[in-house]
Amino acid sequence: MTNKNLTVIKNADLIISMDDFRRVLNNYDILISDGQIQKVEKNIRLNGLEKVIDAAGCLVTPGLVNTHHHLFQSLTKAVPGGQNALLFGWLKTLYPIWSRFGPEEIRISTILGLSELALSGCTMSSDHLYLFPNGATLDDTIFAAREVGLRFYPTRGSMSIGESLGGLPPDSLVEKEQDIINDCVRLIDKFNDTSPASMIRIGLAPCSPFSVTRELMRDTAVLARDKKVTLHTHLAENEEDIAYSLEKFGCRPGQYAEELGWTGKDVWHAHCVKLDKQEINLFSRSRTGVSHCPCSNCRLGSGIAPINEMLTSGVNVGLGVDGSASNDSGSLISEARQAMLLQRVSNGADAMSAMDALELATRGGADILGRPECGRIQIGARGDLAIWDISGIDSAGSWDPAALLLAGPKKVKHLVVEGRIIVCDGNIVTVKMSEVLSETKRLVQNLQL
Numbered sequence: 001m002t003n004k005n006l007t008v009i010k011n012a013d014l015i016i017s018m019d020d021f022r023r024v025l026n027n028y029d030i031l032i033s034d035g036q037i038q039k040v041e042k043n044i045r046l047n048g049l050e051k052v053i054d055a056a057g058c059l060v061t062p063g064l065v066n067t068h069h070h071l072f073q074s075l076t077k078a079v080p081g082g083q084n085a086l087l088f089g090w091l092k093t094l095y096p097i098w099s100r101f102g103p104e105e106i107r108i109s110t111i112l113g114l115s116e117l118a119l120s121g122c123t124m125s126s127d128h129l130y131l132f133p134n135g136a137t138l139d140d141t142i143f144a145a146r147e148v149g150l151r152f153y154p155t156r157g158s159m160s161i162g163e164s165l166g167g168l169p170p171d172s173l174v175e176k177e178q179d180i181i182n183d184c185v186r187l188i189d190k191f192n193d194t195s196p197a198s199m200i201r202i203g204l205a206p207c208s209p210f211s212v213t214r215e216l217m218r219d220t221a222v223l224a225r226d227k228k229v230t231l232h233t234h235l236a237e238n239e240e241d242i243a244y245s246l247e248k249f250g251c252r253p254g255q256y257a258e259e260l261g262w263t264g265k266d267v268w269h270a271h272c273v274k275l276d277k278q279e280i281n282l283f284s285r286s287r288t289g290v291s292h293c294p295c296s297n298c299r300l301g302s303g304i305a306p307i308n309e310m311l312t313s314g315v316n317v318g319l320g321v322d323g324s325a326s327n328d329s330g331s332l333i334s335e336a337r338q339a340m341l342l343q344r345v346s347n348g349a350d351a352m353s354a355m356d357a358l359e360l361a362t363r364g365g366a367d368i369l370g371r372p373e374c375g376r377i378q379i380g381a382r383g384d385l386a387i388w389d390i391s392g393i394d395s396a397g398s399w400d401p402a403a404l405l406l407a408g409p410k411k412v413k414h415l416v417v418e419g420r421i422i423v424c425d426g427n428i429v430t431v432k433m434s435e436v437l438s439e440t441k442r443l444v445q446n447l448q449l
Contacts, residue, residue, distance in 0.1 A: 007032040007419045008044055009385065012055035014401055015040070018062050018362045019378040022355075024402050030060065032383030035197050035418035040377060051421070053414055057391035059401055061358065062375050063123025063384035063417065064332045065365030068232075068270040068291035068320025071113035071127045071141060072098070072106055075444055076325040087238050087300050091168055094325055097447055099172055102134035105447075108439050110144035115428050115436065116330035117321070118150060120410065121386035123417045124366070124374055125150055126291075126320075128232060128270070130157025130207035131173045138187055142200060149422045149430045151198075151384065153369055155205035155232045156184050158220075160212045167211050177216045181223060188227045196373045197382065197418065205232040209256060210244050221261035230370060231262060232291075235269035238302040242274050254279030263288045268368045270320060273297055273305045280306065284314040289368035292360070294338040295329065296322035307339065308347045311356075318365030336361040337405045354405040387414040 008031050015025040017040070031039035031050075046052065073094075082093035110127070117125050127145075129138055138156050145152035161167030162174040184204050192202040204224045206212040217233075224231045236242060236253040245253045254275060257263055263282060268289030275283070275290075283290065292307050310317055319339060321330050340357035366375025373382050388409050390401045398407040415423035422430055 005034045005419070006050040007053065007383065007416065007421075008046060008050045009053045009055050009060060009387065009416075010044070012058055012060045012387075013390065015060045015377060016062075016355075016358065016402055016404075017377040018359060019376045030377065030385065032416070032419040035383050037377065037379055037381045037383055040379060053387065053416070053421070055387050055414075057389060058413060059388045059390045059404060059408070060377070061121065061386045061388065061404065062362040062377050063386050063415065064121045064336070064361045065318060065369065065371075065375050066117055066122050066125040066320055066332050067268060067289075067318040067365045067368050068293055068322055069113065069125055069127050069330070070129070070323030070325070071110045072101060072129055072131075073323035073325035074109040074113040074116070074330070075105055075440065075447065077328045079325060082325065086240065087302065088168060088240055090300060090326065095168075095170055095173060098131055099133050099170060100447060101131075101136060103136050103140045105443055106136045106140040107144045108436065108443055110141045111148055111431055111436050112440055113324060113330050114145060114148040114150050115431065115433065117332055118148065118415050118422050118428060119412060119426070120331040120333045121388070121412045121415065122332045123151055123384035123386065123415060123422075124153065124369070124371065126153040126155060126203070126232070126369060128155050128157050128205050130159055130205065130211075131169070132175070133173060142191060145200070147431050148428070149417055149420060151374070151417055152200050153203060154200070155203035156187050157205045157207050158212060158216065159207045160216050161210075169211055177213065177219070180216065181219060184220070184223060185227070188229055192227075192229060194228075199418065201229070201369070201371075203230040203232050208234040209249070209253065210241075214260065217260045217262065224266065225261075231267045233262070233269060235272055236274040236279070237271040238273060238300070252276065252279060254282050258282060258286075265289075266370070268318070270322070271297065271302065271305065273303045275306065275310075277309075280310055280313050280315060283310070287316060289316040289318065291318055291320040291368065292339055293320045293322040293327070293335070294342050295335055296326045298338070298342075299328065300326055304342050304346050306346075308343045308351045316364070316368050317360055318368040319361045331410060332361060333405070333410055340405055354403040357405055383416060383419040385416045386412050387416070389413040
């Protein structure tokens with residue numbers, strides 16, 4: 001009889017630890033006990049009580065960490081009318097569709113999006129839900145995430161400036177600001193778990209500076225510091241974003257964020273494609289994090305974020321897939337490869353290595369989310385692991401199997417979160433995917449009517 005609290009990964013060809021020494025280990029084993037890594041060594045002795053995962057022919061990495069997503073968008077991939085639009089036009093196309101969502105759409109889209117992430121090696125994901133039509137709540141995403149089994153970091157988004165007040169969203173999708181603050185308090189008190197083994201942390205996330213008031217931005221920051229939770233929003237995503245900030249606020253986005261208390265180690269901003277040198281230095285000094293979403297930035301024509309300059313300046317950077325309506329995919333391993341390639345396009349082939357990009361996808365993202373116990377394989381870290389089969393055609397011919405992003409599989413063979421198997425032999429085992437896909441098809445057909 002096996003012990004559910006003991007899991008051993010045996011016979012791994014390679015382990016990329018992403019520990020403080022960035023070790024690459026050959027033929028090591030990993031022992032996870034009660035969700036925590038207890039041993040990383042050769043030839044761990046078995047007593048017959050462990051769950052054993054045979055990793056022969058495999059590369060093991062820390063579970064990847066997704067720092068920006070809009071999981072609800074998983075039901076609106078490749079929507080006609082939004083496929084070739086820039087950010088603001090794209091939003092105007094999608095808002096009327098999203099306004100028809102309810103709790104069922106939120107639940108299924110969350111399960112679908114997290115499952116797609118899991119297959120791409122992701123063990124922890126943030127989420128930014130900023131609209132709550134027809135009775136939907138953030139609770140719907142939290143309960144759905146528990147079904148899948150990924151470590152979850154939902155952020156309570158908000159919009160308070162509708163079209164009638166000069167904002168982008170329709171009035172039907174905005175909320176009263178006091179209602180927003182009250183719900184933020186409710187969610188933190190109900191769900192936020194600060195323990196090292198936590199499967200859920202709550203963050204606060206007004207959608208963007210052009211969809212909420214200055215007062216809500218400031219009040220949210222004050223609440224977050226009082227409750228000791230993190231802050232997240234979109235910032236400096238494209239040229240339209242910069243022009244809006246200059247016109248409405250009389251300053252650049254970075255300056256606006258600083259004035260309202262939106263810089264610091266407890267803050268991370270999505271995109272930041274158009275940060276200038278002064279803003280990059282501000283983020284470095286204040287230890288403000290950046291979630292780089294390269295595929296979405298390409299898809300919406302937003303540009304290439306100056307990630308190489310950010311890293312050189314000491315800015316903390318992680319990766320995000322962004323919403324599935326602006327990416328049309330939710331693969332974090334593909335996001336890491338795209339990040340590497342774009343920095344090479346901008347700065348030369350030596351600008352970012354495969355290992356550099358993998359670091360952004362693992363410990364880089366974990367550190368931005370305030371989870372240094374994740375994103376690395378070392379004693380004391382959480383048992384979140386991605387196991388990649390490098391014996392197949394994807395890796396065939398590779399001289400360096402550790403260069404996963406240059407030549408390697410795009411889906412995991414196994415995925416382990418807190419010592420629990422989520423993906424086994426390339427299949428999600430925590431939810432019935434056939435039922436999820438059938439329900440997805442039905443909901444999408446209803447939305448198209």
